[in-house]
Amino acid sequence: MSNIILKASNISKQYRLGLVGTGTISHDLNRWWHRVRGKEDPFLKIGDVNDRSSKAESNYVWALKNINFEVHQGEVLGIIGKNGAGKSTLLKILSRVTSPTTGDIKTKGRIASLLEVGTGFHPELTGRENIYLNGAILGMTKTEIQTKEEEIIDFSGCTRYVDTPVKRYSSGMRVRLAFAVAAFLEPDILVIDEVLAVGDAEFQKKAIGKMQDISKGEGKTVLFVSHNMDSILRLCSRVILLKNGLIVEDGPVAKIIETYLQSEFGTNSKKTWASSENKNQLVNILEVKAHDEHYSVKDNFKLTESVGLTLTYRVLKPGKKIHSAFNFYNLSGVNIFDSHENNTKHYHLKKRKGVYETTVWVNKNLFSEGVIMVGVALVTHDPFVVHFHEKESIAFNLIDDMVDSPTRGDYVGSLPGIIRPLLKWESKIKS
Amino acid sequence: MSVKKEDEWLYTISSKRKLIDFNFKEIWRYRDLLVLFVKRDIITVYKQTILGPLWYLIQPLFTALTFTIIFNKVANIETGTVPPFLFNLAGVSIWNYFNTCLTSTSDTFKSNAAIFGKVYFPRIIVPLSIIISNLMKFVIQLLIFTAFYIYYYSNGSAIHLDNIIVFFPILVVLMGLLGLGIGMIISSMVTKYRDLKFLVSFGVQLLMYVSAVMYPLALMRDKLPKIAWVVEYNPLAYIIETARFMLLGTGTFSWFGILYTVAVTLIILFFGIVIFNRTEKTFIDTV
Numbered sequence: 109m110s111n112i113i114l115k116a117s118n119i120s121k122q123y124r125l126g127l128v129g130t131g132t133i134s135h136d137l138n139r140w141w142h143r144v145r146g147k148e149d150p151f152l153k154i155g156d157v158n159d160r161s162s163k164a165e166s167n168y169v170w171a172l173k174n175i176n177f178e179v180h181q182g183e184v185l186g187i188i189g190k191n192g193a194g195k196s197t198l199l200k201i202l203s204r205v206t207s208p209t210t211g212d213i214k215t216k217g218r219i220a221s222l223l224e225v226g227t228g229f230h231p232e233l234t235g236r237e238n239i240y241l242n243g244a245i246l247g248m249t250k251t252e253i254q255t256k257e258e259e260i261i262d263f264s265g266c267t268r269y270v271d272t273p274v275k276r277y278s279s280g281m282r283v284r285l286a287f288a289v290a291a292f293l294e295p296d297i298l299v300i301d302e303v304l305a306v307g308d309a310e311f312q313k314k315a316i317g318k319m320q321d322i323s324k325g326e327g328k329t330v331l332f333v334s335h336n337m338d339s340i341l342r343l344c345s346r347v348i349l350l351k352n353g354l355i356v357e358d359g360p361v362a363k364i365i366e367t368y369l370q371s372e373f374g375t376n377s378k379k380t381w382a383s384s385e386n387k388n389q390l391v392n393i394l395e396v397k398a399h400d401e402h403y404s405v406k407d408n409f410k411l412t413e414s415v416g417l418t419l420t421y422r423v424l425k426p427g428k429k430i431h432s433a434f435n436f437y438n439l440s441g442v443n444i445f446d447s448h449e450n451n452t453k454h455y456h457l458k459k460r461k462g463v464y465e466t467t468v469w470v471n472k473n474l475f476s477e478g479v480i481m482v483g484v485a486l487v488t489h490d491p492f493v494v495h496f497h498e499k500e501s502i503a504f505n506l507i508d509d510m511v512d513s514p515t516r517g518d519y520v521g522s523l524p525g526i527i528r529p530l531l532k533w534e535s536k537i538k539s
Numbered sequence: 540m541s542v543k544k545e546d547e548w549l550y551t552i553s554s555k556r557k558l559i560d561f562n563f564k565e566i567w568r569y570r571d572l573l574v575l576f577v578k579r580d581i582i583t584v585y586k587q588t589i590l591g592p593l594w595y596l597i598q599p600l601f602t603a604l605t606f607t608i609i610f611n612k613v614a615n616i617e618t619g620t621v622p623p624f625l626f627n628l629a630g631v632s633i634w635n636y637f638n639t640c641l642t643s644t645s646d647t648f649k650s651n652a653a654i655f656g657k658v659y660f661p662r663i664i665v666p667l668s669i670i671i672s673n674l675m676k677f678v679i680q681l682l683i684f685t686a687f688y689i690y691y692y693s694n695g696s697a698i699h700l701d702n703i704i705v706f707f708p709i710l711v712v713l714m715g716l717l718g719l720g721i722g723m724i725i726s727s728m729v730t731k732y733r734d735l736k737f738l739v740s741f742g743v744q745l746l747m748y749v750s751a752v753m754y755p756l757a758l759m760r761d762k763l764p765k766i767a768w769v770v771e772y773n774p775l776a777y778i779i780e781t782a783r784f785m786l787l788g789t790g791t792f793s794w795f796g797i798l799y800t801v802a803v804t805l806i807i808l809f810f811g812i813v814i815f816n817r818t819e820k821t822f823i824d825t826v
Contacts, residue, residue, distance in 0.1 A: 123824060136731075200823070204552055204659035207820040212553035221658055228654045232583040241579060244572035245658055 112178045113329050114202075114219075114297060118211035119175040121197050121353075122168055171197045172208070172353045179297070182327045186334070186344030186361065188368055193350040195333045196301060202331060203299050217296020217329065220246055231275035235266055235285055238274050242289045256292045263318075264288035265311075284311055291318045297329045298322065319343060341365065341439070365439070365479075366505075377407045377504045391430055391495050394463065395420040396484050398504045408505045411513065411528065414472040415504065421486055421496075423459045428488055430459050432466040435483035435499065436475075444480070444526055448489070473515055473530035476523070477508040566661050576668035581675055595679045599635055603628040606753045616754050620697035621789045628684055630752040633782050636677040636711070637718045637775060638743055643669045644722025645739050648730045648822050655823060662819040663812075666723055670715045677711065688786075699788040707785050714778050717804045723811035727818035731825050750775040755783075755790050774800040 172194045179185055187195050200206050202213065203221030228245045229238050239260055243253040253260075261270050264285045269277060277285070300319070316339060322328050334340055340347065340361065347364040349357045357367050378397035386392035399405045399416045409415050419432045431449040438444055449455065449466055482504070485497040510520060515530050566573075585591045603624060610616045611623035618626040644666040648655065651665055692698060729735045749769050751759065756776060760767045770776045777796035784792045 200656075201552065203657075205656055206823045207552065208554045210554045212551050214548040214551050216547060216549050218549070219659075228658070230579055230583060232586045233579060237579075241575050244569070244575050245654065245660060247569070247658075247660065248571075249568075250571040250574075 111181050111216075113181045113217050114179040114213065114215045116175055116177050116202075116211070116213045119172055119198070119201060119208045119213065120170060120210045121172040121194075121201065121206075122209040123171050124168055170353050172201075175211070175353075175355055177348060177355065177358060179329060179331070182329055183346060184330045184332060184344045186332050186340040186347040187350065188334070188340060188347055188364070189350035189356075192352075194353040195350055197353075198350070199299055199301050199331070199333055215297065218247065219297045219299060220290075220293050220295035221299040221301070229274050229282060229286065232273055234273055235264075235270040235277070236261075238285065239270075239289055242286065243293075246290060246293055247295065248293060252294070260288045260292050263291065263314075280311070287311075287315055291315070291322070295328075297331065299331045301333045316342070335441075339440075377502055378405050379502050388424075388495055390423070390425050390428060391486050392422045392424060393419070393484065393486060393496050393498075394422055396482070396501055398482065398502055406504075408507050411475065411477060411506055411508050411515070412472050415470045415475075416467055417470070417482060418465060418467040419484055419486075420463065420465045422463045423461055426460045427458050429456065429490065430464075430495065431455070431487050431489055432468070433485040433487055434468060435485070436470075437481040437483065437500070438476075438526060439479050439481075442526060444475075448487070474527060475506045476525055476528040477506050479503055479505050562661065566663065566667075569660050569664055572660060573664050573668050573671070576664065577672045577675070580668065580672035592679065595676050596683045599628065599631050599680050600683065602635075603631045606631065610753045616758065618755065619789050621787045622691050622696050622698075625684075625687055625691055625696075625698065625787065626783065626789070627753055628687060629783050629786050630779055632677065632680045632684055633711075633714060633779050634747060634750065634752045634775075635680065636673060637714050637778075638747070639673045639676070640670050640715055640718025641722045641725075641743060642739060643673070644719055645725035645729065645735075647722070647726040648818065649726075652823070655819075663815065666719055666726070666815075669722075670719050674711070674715060684786075701785050701788050701792075703792070704785045707782065710778055710782055710785070713800060713804055714775075716808050717774065717778075717800075720804065720807035720809075720811035723815040724807070727814040727822070730818060730822045746773075746775070749773055751779050756780045757791060774803045 175194075175198065187198060189195050197206075199221065201208050203219060205221075228242050230241060233241065236257075239257065240250065240253055244250070261267055264281075264287075266277070266281050266285050269281065274282060274285075319330070319332075320343060322330065330343070332340070332343060344361050346359065347361045348355055349364050349368050357364050377399075378395070380395045381393050383392065396417065396419045397405045398409075399418065400409065400413055401416065403416070403418075417434055419434075421430070421432075423430060433446065433448040435446045436444045447468060447470075449468070452466065454464075480503060481500045482502045483497065483499040484501045486495045487493060487497075488495065508516075510516065515528050516523065585594055588594065590597070606627040607624045610627070611618065616623075647662070647665050647669075655662065688698070725735055725739055729739075750773055751770055756770065759770045777793075777800045780790050781792055781797060784790045
């Protein structure tokens with residue numbers, strides 16, 4: 109096993125909720141008085157698990173609690189979790205922006221962070237001056253920057269503007285320049301938070317490529333936080349899943365992403381709603397499920413199977429036309445397509461009270477492999493009203509088992525793309 | 540074996556705090572950043588201004604002129620044999636150095652919150668860069684002082700440099716460190732208690748009046764012996780008084796005053812560093 113470069117033991121971080129006000133000074137004094145007498149901090153004992161949606165019982169929360177992990181040299185570790193799971197707090201502690209409430213992190217290398225690039229740019233200074241300033245802020249020495257200056261400018265693609273004040277730059281150019289500086293950093297451990305969400309498509313591709321080089325080619329250790337499951341899949345070898353400040357799982361990337369989707373979005377291939385969750389007076393959603401041609405619900409489909417989605421709902425007030433609709437997303441959050449109920453038997457009928465069921469069939473040989481997340485909606489088309497919409501209700505997995513695949517023929521290499529439809533091909537012998 | 544392994548760690552990010560965590564080696568590694576910050580501060584302040592660095596000179600000149608009219612011509616404060624304008628210019632220049640050091644360092648955490656929230660570097664670099672860039676401005680202001688000095692001297696004013704002028708740089712450093720110390724204390728507390736922000740802006744104003752900027756120390760002892768202690772226990776008053784003694788040969792010089800000032804400066808600086816260190820670890824949670 110390669111050697112451990114970073115070791116976090118028992119990391120916790122406590123935050124105070126609400127306003128910093130008059131209570132602060134009395135709590136501070138109380139804390140100080142306990143410390144003077146050699147007692148434990150009284151406010152460390154209290155504090156809830158950090159669940160954003162539930163009502164807090166005390167004024168203190170644990171953004172992180174008892175986090176333990178080790179990172180090996182050259183590993184690309186992804187950190188995923190919902191908003192508020194503690195990802196950014198963890199990165200902030202790792203990059204020494206704030207210190208943990210308890211526990212410690214030991215490291216054998218220099219850590220540099222790339223949390224939202226571009227901070228530290230001074231608008232009045234030129235691009236070149238800012239390269240030096242930003243490089244120094246990130247921990248480079250002047251000579252280090254000097255040797256890489258040309259490469260940085262070249263990578264950023266801002267050669268023409270490099271002697272113009274940064275305040276005249278477009279926001280995209282700023283990001284390019286900032287990322288370029290950071291990409292040529294040479295720390296032992298690089299911490300990256302969601303940088304790829306910026307810049308145009310061309311630059312994103314360049315940035316991901318550069319990060320792959322950093323992690324794979326140069327053997328650097330990278331800690332990477334992202335919501336973009338595609339880039340996590342592509343870059344990381346290991347993933348930590350955080351939930352409410354705790355590590356839920358730590359392991360190989362594919363397995364954790366599956367757990368994440370199931371536990372975080374509750375995305376199985378079937379979801380039911382309790383009647384208490386429904387607030388709508390007109391129509392209540394009851395159930396949505398993904399199933400095969402025999403109506404058996406399942407998580408994994410072959411590309412050569414058609415996928416059926418069935419939505420069950422209860423109409424509470426008569427007299428409205430109500431239609432079903434689905435959104436289909438892939439792991440990167442790309443909306444592959446939407447589909448609205450259109451030619452069903454009851455399409456033009458004003459619905460009476462009762463329970464209804466609609467099914468849509470997605471053609472076989474249409475999706476590409478991977479996880480598909482499904483959003484459901486109940487709408488009225490004329491006039492258009494949305495009664496219910498949930499973006500990520502269920503998810504299912506499409507598997508390319510390579511057997512009798514009509515979209516492949518005898519080809520066994522990679523077939524990238526968001527969809528993989530079966531198209532009609534023609535060929536003739538001309539002479 | 541395990542003991543040996545512990546030694547290999549480069550550094551530890553810990554929840555425990557040492558009282559003084561002053562890592563010279565680390566600051567030295569970031570020396571280029573210090574230089575760049577100083578450069579940035581100096582270059583950018585007067586970008587897109589017509590007079591540019593001349594503003595460094597205009598401000599003390601007009602302040603000294605105003606003081607001369609109000610305090611010397613109208614209120615008849617005696618400056619001895621020294622021309623009142625020169626007397627005030629010396630006081631104002633030195634006071635300005637302290638003033639800018641204090642007010643800009645006291646804003647360290649708040650105005651740099653965005654960058655401190657993203658990357659780590661030794662935070663003390665920022666206040667250090669502030670006192671250094673202000674020192675540059677002070678040196679420029681000293682040049683204009685020198686010009687007026689030569690003018691008055693050649694016109695036969697009774698001014699002379701004292702021999703102990705060689706210690707003048709130490710006096711300036713002392714002034715800078717005092718501004719740094721107080722500034723660091725305030726910057727640390729202001730992250731949590733914003734009230735201090737208001738205190739700084741008028742507190743510094745009031746402080747000027749008890750720092751013997753526009754009057755000699757002796758005058759206070761003479762006219763208001765009952766409350767002269769306010770000025771006498773103010774280390775700033777000693778620095779300004781001593782500086783005038785060195786530059787103009789007027790006023791009093793006392794070893795007690797100097798030693799007292801050095802002691803107070805070191806104590807304040809010590810507390811400043813301790814509090815600053817403590818704040819830099821978690822201020823981002825409260826700012």
